[in-house]
Amino acid sequence: MRNRFGFLGPVFFYLGSLFMVLALLLLVPLVVCVLYLYRGYEDVSILSYLLPAALAFAVGLLMRSLAKSRRLSTKGAVLVCVLAWILLSLAAALPFVTALGISYLDAYFETVSGFTTSGITMLDGLDDMPRSILFWRAQLQWLRGLGILTFFLMVVGGGGASHSLFSAEAHKIFSRRPVPSLRRTLKILWGIYALFTALIAFLLLLAGAGPFDAAAHALTCIATGGFSPYDASIGHFGEAGYANYVFIEYIIIFGMLLGGINFLVHFRVLTGGLGALWNNLEMRLWWALLCGATLLVWINHRLHAVDAAASGSAFRTSLFQVMSMATGTGYSTEFIGSPFFPSFSRLLFLMFMVIGGCAGSTTGGIKVLRIAVLLKLVKSRIRSAIFGRRATNLMIIDGKSVESDEVQGVSAMFFSWIALLAVGAAITALFAPQYGPLEAASGMFSALGNIGPSYIPAGEMSELHPVVKLTYITGMLAGRLEILPVLMLFSRWTWR
Numbered sequence: 001m002r003n004r005f006g007f008l009g010p011v012f013f014y015l016g017s018l019f020m021v022l023a024l025l026l027l028v029p030l031v032v033c034v035l036y037l038y039r040g041y042e043d044v045s046i047l048s049y050l051l052p053a054a055l056a057f058a059v060g061l062l063m064r065s066l067a068k069s070r071r072l073s074t075k076g077a078v079l080v081c082v083l084a085w086i087l088l089s090l091a092a093a094l095p096f097v098t099a100l101g102i103s104y105l106d107a108y109f110e111t112v113s114g115f116t117t118s119g120i121t122m123l124d125g126l127d128d129m130p131r132s133i134l135f136w137r138a139q140l141q142w143l144r145g146l147g148i149l150t151f152f153l154m155v156v157g158g159g160g161a162s163h164s165l166f167s168a169e170a171h172k173i174f175s176r177r178p179v180p181s182l183r184r185t186l187k188i189l190w191g192i193y194a195l196f197t198a199l200i201a202f203l204l205l206l207a208g209a210g211p212f213d214a215a216a217h218a219l220t221c222i223a224t225g226g227f228s229p230y231d232a233s234i235g236h237f238g239e240a241g242y243a244n245y246v247f248i249e250y251i252i253i254f255g256m257l258l259g260g261i262n263f264l265v266h267f268r269v270l271t272g273g274l275g276a277l278w279n280n281l282e283m284r285l286w287w288a289l290l291c292g293a294t295l296l297v298w299i300n301h302r303l304h305a306v307d308a309a310a311s312g313s314a315f316r317t318s319l320f321q322v323m324s325m326a327t328g329t330g331y332s333t334e335f336i337g338s339p340f341f342p343s344f345s346r347l348l349f350l351m352f353m354v355i356g357g358c359a360g361s362t363t364g365g366i367k368v369l370r371i372a373v374l375l376k377l378v379k380s381r382i383r384s385a386i387f388g389r390r391a392t393n394l395m396i397i398d399g400k401s402v403e404s405d406e407v408q409g410v411s412a413m414f415f416s417w418i419a420l421l422a423v424g425a426a427i428t429a430l431f432a433p434q435y436g437p438l439e440a441a442s443g444m445f446s447a448l449g450n451i452g453p454s455y456i457p458a459g460e461m462s463e464l465h466p467v468v469k470l471t472y473i474t475g476m477l478a479g480r481l482e483i484l485p486v487l488m489l490f491s492r493w494t495w496r
Contacts, residue, residue, distance in 0.1 A: 009067025014080045015087065016063030021152055022088050023057035028139060029095065033132035044099045044130040052094035059091070075488075081149060082485045085477055088148070089115055092140065099133050105469060106462055112473050114140030115148070116480035117364065119226030119330035119452025120472065122462045126231050131212060134229040138216040141225030144480070145259070145362040146193055150186055192266050193362075197222045200255040207244040207251060209237070221255035224362045226330030226452040231459075234320070235333040249316060249333060253323050260327035260357035261286070280398045282358055282369040289368065293352065294322045297345045304342040318345075325352040328364040330452020337439075337455040346455065350442060353449035354417065364450025364479050366417060373402060373410045409484075416483040420448055424471050431465035432456075443468070447475035 030049035036042035072080070089111040096107035106122040113120045114137050126134065143151060201218035205211065213229065220227045230236035234252055237245040258266070265283065268276035278284055298318040302311070317334050321341070324331045334340045336349055356365015376395050395402040424444025425437075432440065439455040446454035456464075464472075478486045 008076075008079075010072045011076050011079050011083070012063045012066040014072065015083060016060040016066075018080075018084050018088060018148070018152055019056045019060030019063065019091065022091060023053045023060065025139070025143070026053035026056065026092075026095070029132045029136040032135045033130070036131050042130050042132060044132055048095045048098040049132070049136075051098070052091055055094070056091040078485050078488060082477075082481055082489060084149065085112075085115060085480065095133065095136055099130060105466060109469050109473055110137070111140065112476050113452075114225065114227060115144050116450050116476040117141045117144045117220075117223050117225035117328070117362065118447060118450040118476045118479070119220075120446060120454070120461060120476070121227065121452075121458060124231065124459050124462065126229055127236075129229075131229075134216060135212075137227045138219040138225075138229075141223045141227050142197070142219040144225065145223035146189055146263070151190070153182070153186055188267060189263050192263055192270065193222065196255070196258050196266075200251060200258075203251045203254075204248060207247045208242055209248060217252065218255070221252055221329065221331075222259045222362065224256060224259040224327045224329040224357070224364075226324070226328075228331065233332045238333065246316065249320055252331060253320055256323045256327045256329045256331070259329070259362045260323075262358040262360035264360050265358070281372050285372055286358055286368050289352075289355070290322060290326055293326070293348055294319045297322055297341070297348060300342050300344045301340060304344075306339050321349070322352070324453075325349045325451065326355070326363075327357045327361075328353075328449060328451045330446075332453055335457070336453050337457070346438070350445055353442075353445040353451045354421075356449060366414060370410045370413070372397065373407060374414060376402075377407060377411070413483055416487070417448065420475060420478060420483065421445060424448065424475050427471045428468050431467050443472060444475055447472040448479040450476060450479045 026049050030046060030053070033042055033044055033046055033049060037044075037046070089108060092115070093104065093107040093111040096102055096110055097104055100107075100123070102110075102122065109120075110122045112118075113122075119141075123129070197218050200221050201214045204214035204217060209217070216227075216229050217234075219225075226233075228234065228236070232239055234249060237248045242248060261277075262282070265276045265280075276283070278287065294315075298315050301314050301318060317340065320331075320333050321336060323329075325336070336346065341349070352365075354366055355371055356367050357363030359367045359369040373395070376397065380395060395407060421441070421444050424447065425441040428435065428443050429437065429440040435443075435456060442454040443456050446452060474486070
């Protein structure tokens with residue numbers, strides 16, 4: 001039996017290992033459940049976590065037994081990456097079904113949204129939900145932040161397949177490492193990630209947020225995921241009358257900014273290279289986009305909103321929502337479809353759903369660096385049209401040439417994005433005709449960009465047609481895996 005599966009044998013081996021890691025991770029919300037049960041604040045059975053953990057462990061053992069070889073090809077590594085996100089979500093969804101009694105499709109949607117840090121939720125009434133379930137949602141997003149495969153490689157190791165697995169999940173364009181050693185690179189990146197998570201949790205505690213709120217928001221803030229324990233998201237703190245709610249909002253803004261920047265830049269800053277914050281093209285474009293969009297949204301509100309808020313409050317809300325949309329976090333202090341944001345601001349938010357944050361960050365979207373490449377490509381084609389053969393087609397970014405296959409890859413990904421956006425918007429309009437064109441399009445923009453909020457109210461997401469839900473699940477996975485690996489599943493060449 002060990003030799004019957006060909007190149008899929010090692011794929012089963014590593015998928016089985018990941019299932020076993022997931023079984024251990026399910027014990028964390030189990031501990032939260034036990035603690036809150038002891039205090040009388042929880043009404044969830046511990047079996048809601050024990051049974052999925054046991055099932056995941058058993059499936060992992062079975063899959064590992066199907067293959068002895070660990071020699072993983074490049075194609076096999078990509079399959080591990082894609083199938084891990086799809087299959088692990090099947091087991092991770094079970095606590096939502098057993099604890100909340102929701103349909104398995106909605107539970108799977110919620111889990112995929114968490115694992116991809118999209119933040120689109122099928123759940124309503126979050127304020128009164130069991131704390132262990134809310135923590136599991138936050139934990140799912142935190143694990144995705146730098147990638148569950150990188151977490152697996154750091155904790156367990158992948159032997160000779162480590163580099164293939166890392167490349168399969170890491171952002172492809174201009175992939176660099178802080179140090180040559182892969183294992184040490186992963187420890188550095190996850191160390192920075194954990195440090196920032198602890199910093200945001202500490203600041204939130206200082207601002208008056210409770211321990212659970214501080215932990216849950218820190219996990220999803222740095223991961224730029226956006227799952228909050230409250231239906232009103234970060235707006236809850238203002239509505240609930242927290243004395244330092246303004247300070248809390250600025251802490252969240254800071255946390256989202258940290259998550260939206262390339263972690264290689266963070267490493268350079270932490271090791272004394274402060275200039276890394278502005279001495280490359282992507283960072284300069286990133287700052288320009290954030291500052292320009294914040295100013296435009298604030299001016300748009302002041303000029304055209306029906307009931308314009310006070311200048312200081314309007315600027316803070318504009319900054320918060322621009323940062324949330326640019327990083328794909330999806331937190332809100334004001335619903336993005338509310339009159340606070342006139343039409344121009346809503347179109348800007350759609351633009352940021354596509355762009356996303358920096359390469360090497362925890363954000364979704366196409367990434368600012370790829371947008372820079374596309375802008376350079378347009379400039380190059382204009383020069384060619386004007387100067388003909390005298391024009392040079394060599395693309396230089398930050399003093400280094402960009403290979404033609406990189407440019408082709410960016411172009412192929414951008415086209416795939418536009419195609420999937422169009423298909424998803426059409427499916428939404430067909431199966432949810434109650435929404436207008438902007439609302440229908442925004443749902444797929446949100447899913448593919450791993451953003452969360454859209455112009456479809458959150459309370460109505462669970463009422464969408466199952467076909468639309470499946471479309472958004474596909475969009476979230478495609479956006480997280482940067483589309484092309486997902487398309488591999490539908491190619492006959494993949495399975496030969």
